[in-house]
Amino acid sequence: MRALVRRRAHDAELTDEIRYHLERDVERRIARGESSAEAWSSARRQFGNVTVVAEEARAAARVEAIEQLIQDTRYAARGFRRAPRFALTVILTIGLGLGLVMSAFTIFDAYVLRLLNVRDPRSLFEMQMHDKWGRERNASWNEYQALTRANPAFSESFASIWIIARRDGEPVMLQAVTGGFFRMLGVSPALGRLLEPGDASAPGSGPVLVLSHRAWLAKFGGDSSVVGKTLRLRDRSYEVVGVAREGFDGLGETPPDVWVPISMAAALDDRAAASGADDPMLKIVGRLVPGMTAASAARALSAWATAATADRPEPERAATVTLDPRATPLYMSPVTMMQVSPLFMAFALVLFIACANVANMMLARGMARQRELGIRLALGAARGRLVRQLMTEALLLAVPAAVVGFGLSRLTLDVAVKLMFATVPDAFSSYLRVLPLGPDIRLFAFLVACAVLAAVAFGLAPALQTTRTNVVAATRGEFSAAIKPTRLRNALVIGQVTVCALLLITGAVLLRGAQRLQSLDLGFRSAGVVQVYPPQALRAQVIERLRSDPTIRALEASSHGPLDGRFPQAVVTGAANEAPTASNARVSPGYFDVLGIPLRRGRTFSADEARSRERVAVVSEATARQLWPDSNPIGEVVTLSSPYAGQARQRTVRVIGVVGDAVAGFYGERHDHPTVYEPGSVDRELATLVVATSSNGPSSATAIRRRLAPVDPGGSVEIHTLEESAAVQLYPFRAAHWVASALGAIALLLTITGIYGVMAYVVALREKEIGIRLALGATRRGIVGLVVRQSVRLAMVGVAAGTVLALGASRFIASHLTMIPAFDAVALVVGIAVVLVAALAAAYGPSRRAANVDAVESLRA
Amino acid sequence: MGDAKTDLLQGTLDLIVLRLLRGGPANGWDITQSIQVVSKGALEINYGSVYPALRRLEAQGFVKAEWGTSDNNRRARYYELTAAGRKQLATEREAWERFSAALGLILDAG
Numbered sequence: 001m002r003a004l005v006r007r008r009a010h011d012a013e014l015t016d017e018i019r020y021h022l023e024r025d026v027e028r029r030i031a032r033g034e035s036s037a038e039a040w041s042s043a044r045r046q047f048g049n050v051t052v053v054a055e056e057a058r059a060a061a062r063v064e065a066i067e068q069l070i071q072d073t074r075y076a077a078r079g080f081r082r083a084p085r086f087a088l089t090v091i092l093t094i095g096l097g098l099g100l101v102m103s104a105f106t107i108f109d110a111y112v113l114r115l116l117n118v119r120d121p122r123s124l125f126e127m128q129m130h131d132k133w134g135r136e137r138n139a140s141w142n143e144y145q146a147l148t149r150a151n152p153a154f155s156e157s158f159a160s161i162w163i164i165a166r167r168d169g170e171p172v173m174l175q176a177v178t179g180g181f182f183r184m185l186g187v188s189p190a191l192g193r194l195l196e197p198g199d200a201s202a203p204g205s206g207p208v209l210v211l212s213h214r215a216w217l218a219k220f221g222g223d224s225s226v227v228g229k230t231l232r233l234r235d236r237s238y239e240v241v242g243v244a245r246e247g248f249d250g251l252g253e254t255p256p257d258v259w260v261p262i263s264m265a266a267a268l269d270d271r272a273a274a275s276g277a278d279d280p281m282l283k284i285v286g287r288l289v290p291g292m293t294a295a296s297a298a299r300a301l302s303a304w305a306t307a308a309t310a311d312r313p314e315p316e317r318a319a320t321v322t323l324d325p326r327a328t329p330l331y332m333s334p335v336t337m338m339q340v341s342p343l344f345m346a347f348a349l350v351l352f353i354a355c356a357n358v359a360n361m362m363l364a365r366g367m368a369r370q371r372e373l374g375i376r377l378a379l380g381a382a383r384g385r386l387v388r389q390l391m392t393e394a395l396l397l398a399v400p401a402a403v404v405g406f407g408l409s410r411l412t413l414d415v416a417v418k419l420m421f422a423t424v425p426d427a428f429s430s431y432l433r434v435l436p437l438g439p440d441i442r443l444f445a446f447l448v449a450c451a452v453l454a455a456v457a458f459g460l461a462p463a464l465q466t467t468r469t470n471v472v473a474a475t476r477g478e479f480s481a482a483i484k485p486t487r488l489r490n491a492l493v494i495g496q497v498t499v500c501a502l503l504l505i506t507g508a509v510l511l512r513g514a515q516r517l518q519s520l521d522l523g524f525r526s527a528g529v530v531q532v533y534p535p536q537a538l539r540a541q542v543i544e545r546l547r548s549d550p551t552i553r554a555l556e557a558s559s560h561g562p563l564d565g566r567f568p569q570a571v572v573t574g575a576a577n578e579a580p581t582a583s584n585a586r587v588s589p590g591y592f593d594v595l596g597i598p599l600r601r602g603r604t605f606s607a608d609e610a611r612s613r614e615r616v617a618v619v620s621e622a623t624a625r626q627l628w629p630d631s632n633p634i635g636e637v638v639t640l641s642s643p644y645a646g647q648a649r650q651r652t653v654r655v656i657g658v659v660g661d662a663v664a665g666f667y668g669e670r671h672d673h674p675t676v677y678e679p680g681s682v683d684r685e686l687a688t689l690v691v692a693t694s695s696n697g698p699s700s701a702t703a704i705r706r707r708l709a710p711v712d713p714g715g716s717v718e719i720h721t722l723e724e725s726a727a728v729q730l731y732p733f734r735a736a737h738w739v740a741s742a743l744g745a746i747a748l749l750l751t752i753t754g755i756y757g758v759m760a761y762v763v764a765l766r767e768k769e770i771g772i773r774l775a776l777g778a779t780r781r782g783i784v785g786l787v788v789r790q791s792v793r794l795a796m797v798g799v800a801a802g803t804v805l806a807l808g809a810s811r812f813i814a815s816h817l818t819m820i821p822a823f824d825a826v827a828l829v830v831g832i833a834v835v836l837v838a839a840l841a842a843a844y845g846p847s848r849r850a851a852n853v854d855a856v857e858s859l860r861a
Numbered sequence: 862m863g864d865a866k867t868d869l870l871q872g873t874l875d876l877i878v879l880r881l882l883r884g885g886p887a888n889g890w891d892i893t894q895s896i897q898v899v900s901k902g903a904l905e906i907n908y909g910s911v912y913p914a915l916r917r918l919e920a921q922g923f924v925k926a927e928w929g930t931s932d933n934n935r936r937a938r939y940y941e942l943t944a945a946g947r948k949q950l951a952t953e954r955e956a957w958e959r960f961s962a963a964l965g966l967i968l969d970a971g
Contacts, residue, residue, distance in 0.1 A: 013928075017912065017938045020931070021890045025908070048907030056913040064920030379943060382922050 010181040014057055018050060027574055072392035079393065090358050091401045093750070094454055097354030098405025098447070100258040100746070103412045104347040105446055109858060110437050111237070111330040118288070119186030123155050124251070125294060127284045129305050130319035137318055138280035143308050152304055153287030153297035156184050161262065161281055163269045165233050169705060170430045172233065175256040176265040184287065192227035192242030199259035209238045213246040215257035234716050236533065237269050243281065253330045254433050270536045285326055298323045298611040324830065329435055342812065346740065349456065349499045356492040362394065363485050364761045367468030370734045387463045394459025397451070402451035413437050425718035426725040427701065436647065463490055493758055497798025497835060498805065501752040503771055505742035505831030507807035507815065510737040512827050513820040517730055523662030524562060525596035529722040531702050532689040540710040542684060543689070549707050551694050556594045557686035559586040563725040564688070566666040570676060574638040575627035581643060582623060583664035583673060586680035592659050594692045596855060602634045602657030605679035614679060617653040623674035624658050629677040633658060640676065653678065666816070667729050748838055755842035759791055763850045770850055771858030780851040787847035788840065795839035799832050806831065862912060865868050874914045876957065877940065879950040882924060888937040915940055
């Protein structure tokens with residue numbers, strides 16, 4: 001780009017030059033008596049063809065630049081051939097850094113930057129309605145119909161429901177869509193046909209499905225005769241009418257396995273079955289009318305939504321509509337991107353350390369070539385030309401480094417995905433769907449940009465430093481005089497140590513947080529408990545099978561699983577103190593017993609109270625402490641209401657018991673958050689069964705699955721142990737800490753080799769000085785001390801800076817994750833200690849060599 | 862007047878320009894006039910061919926260019942020899958002498 005601009009400037013200059021020449025010539029001819037016209041034509045003739053001249057002049061500069069580049073490259077290559085170890089070390093070091101950065105960017109690109117493979121993705125938006133408290137609200141079938149008839153903003157749209165059904169004990173991700181889905185997105189079939197409006201003509205009609213390309217390969221082995229085969233889902237058969245083309249993965253970050261017509265939603269999902277044409281079930285995605293902006297469309301749709309939902313009960317009415325772009329699998333607003341950027345910073349920092357390492361190596365090499373550079377400068381070579389040549393060398397190394405980096409990133413991602421599937425608890429690994437992380441143009445462009453930046457980072461400063469010769473001194477043969485690279489060298493080492501300390505300390509903070517979470521007292525027993533989620537149709541049979549199983553010690557139920565996500569909240573009024581909100585769930589009487597939550601006061605529900613949903617409640621200790629600090633809560637009466645529904649669903653309950661504190665659905669919840677339990681019965685509609693078994697571990701889940709097989713041949717009941725739920729909640733956190741630790745370890749390794757290299761170089765450089773000192777009576781231990789002290793001094797500065805940065809990073813993390821304290825002294829101390837020890841270890845080798853310098857030999861050299 | 866003449870002169874034209882610039886900075890027009898004057902009109906070239914030569918020498922770092930004011934108060938681009946250019950001039954001059962000596966030997970032999 002800059003070359004283009006420069007070229008245009010040069011062209012203009014050339015035109016001016018030539019014009020000046022012609023004007024002078026013409027002036028002289030006119031002075032000699034020619035007419036104006038004659039003067040111009042003869043001047044032009046003498047000049048020669050102006051266009052040809054201009055082109056030749058342009059070409060001359062261009063050709064020369066290319067020739068110089070070829071010359072530089074050949075010279076650089078020759079130099080590296082003579083020092084292959086140096087070149088290899090640089091290539092591997094930078095390749096490592098580039099590989100890490102590329103891995104992170106590939107993930108980011110696949111989810112956030114890559115445009116979806118559909119028609120005109122930039123015009124697609126998901127329409128999300130919000131109620132007056134900002135909560136998300138779906139649309140009902142009737143509302144969607146009204147929208148399609150008179151849409152103020154979309155030229156076309158489709159509605160969908162996301163369903164997870166189970167088949168043979170594995171989840172199947174389904175998207176139930178309206179008829180125009182595939183046509184609107186411009187997707188073509190790989191086999192057979194895709195869904196059409198006719199398939200969804202009436203509820204319950206059209207038991208057909210379309211397979212995604214991946215599901216077709218994974219579940220049917222790419223069998224080309226799959227069209228016409230049937231798939232059994234939840235007691236119904238669905239005919240496979242086609243396979244979608246390769247590369248179409250739906251519109252979100254989880255690729256569906258199967259698409260069915262929306263008319264089949266009720267057959268596949270209990271909630272859909274229980275809802276009617278007025279119940280909000282649908283997500284709507286539409287294509288903006290060309291020329292309309294998203295902002296004005298959102299405004300128009302908000303007005304429409306307010307009017308359309310006016311018939312709903314007051315709390316459920318829509319107040320606003322937001323439009324989320326659906327051009328990429330995962331939409332990140334610029335604000336979100338900024339919040340996420342520190343994660344990528346960590347990878348970039350490792351690349352920085354690698355560049356600092358190499359910069360020091362280039363500096364050392366430049367010092368060794370001082371004689372050659374000095375001579376060339378003395379002979380009149382322009383400094384800019386020399387710097388350009390040194391930069392060509394850096395770029396020549398950056399190219400194979402980029403290749404290495406690319407290969408490394410593919411390998412890393414491959415291993416990472418496999419590791420993820422291997423370490424996620426078994427019950428949940430089949431839920432994982434990863435978008436393809438394949439290479440594309442953007443990735444290569446990013447790689448090239450990073451490689452060039454890296455080359456500048458590790459090549460420019462050393463190039464500038466080593467060409468700063470005092471020419472007079474050089475002509476006199478004194479080449480080392482004026483150059484003082486010590487400051488740059490020290491700065492690079494300090495920079496490396498700073499980043500290393502930052503990464504290690506932050507990694508330690510995350511590690512301790514993960515450990516703390518893992519050893520957190522849940523307040524209930526997770527071993528030996530299995531959760532069973534039967535679909536409505538099979539519920540009674542499942543309960544009967546489980547009750548008759550001798551290995552099952554108890555069967556209870558709750559409205560929300562103990563670790564299935566945060567419990568819904570209720571507002572509690574009427575107690576001695578006010579509590580903001582309390583977690584609220586319905587549980588069967590024996591629930592506390594099964595989970596080992598101790599009863600502190602009073603009693604649990606009776607079977608009658610459970611059956612009749614008596615207005616009683618059991619509270620947790622924290623609730624009792626906060627609401628009735630000075631009195632016995634048994635017998636007290638409070639009112640529970642939903643924070644959103646207001647008067648509706650308000651109920652007054654009497655406290656009959658107090659149980660121990662327990663985590664209410666989510667690890668991150670504060671332990672002393674109040675919880676109120678209300679009675680429910682296993683035989684009624686409490687969603688989750690909680691089962692105590694006499695055995696432990698995931699085999700207990702398989703045993704139950706086998707037990708239920710007679711009533712559930714299709715494997716549609718979800719079963720997993722409570723321990724697996726716990727592990728899955730902790731998983732992202734542990735994964736984050738593994739990555740941080742890995743980065744920290746790589747950073748440490750690079751920093752150690754960096755310090756080692758620098759110290760070794762300095763010792764070699766100052767051999768003579770060391771020899772003199774020894775000759776003058778210094779002890780060998782004193783020499784060792786000298787070298788080690790220098791290393792430690794640099795390390796201390798780096799550690800200090802790194803600690804400050806790490807404190808900032810910890811504060812940032814703490815503000816996002818509740819379990820991490822902003823100041824973790826242990827992590828800090830350990831991190832600092834590791835870095836200092838590393839610096840000492842790195843200086844050890846060179847200091848030994850310094851101690852073994854032969855004074856006489858070094859003075860003679 | 863034609864391709865033959867310009868081809869012959871490309872390498873030697875660079876040498877001529879370098880030599881003429883030894884006397885001090887000059888613009889393209891000045892150089893073409895110097896060529897006329899110093900060679901006493903014997904050398905006839907297309908004036909325009911000086912400009913590619915100047916650009917080439919500039920790219921090689923033997924001359925550097927700056928915009929300045931001419932003697933008739935107009936803007937013109939002035940070229941000046943660099944240290945590298947001076948060295949190059951000496952080298953090329955030497956090479957030319959050796960070449961013409963060798964050529965002379967061959968032509969005069971037998």
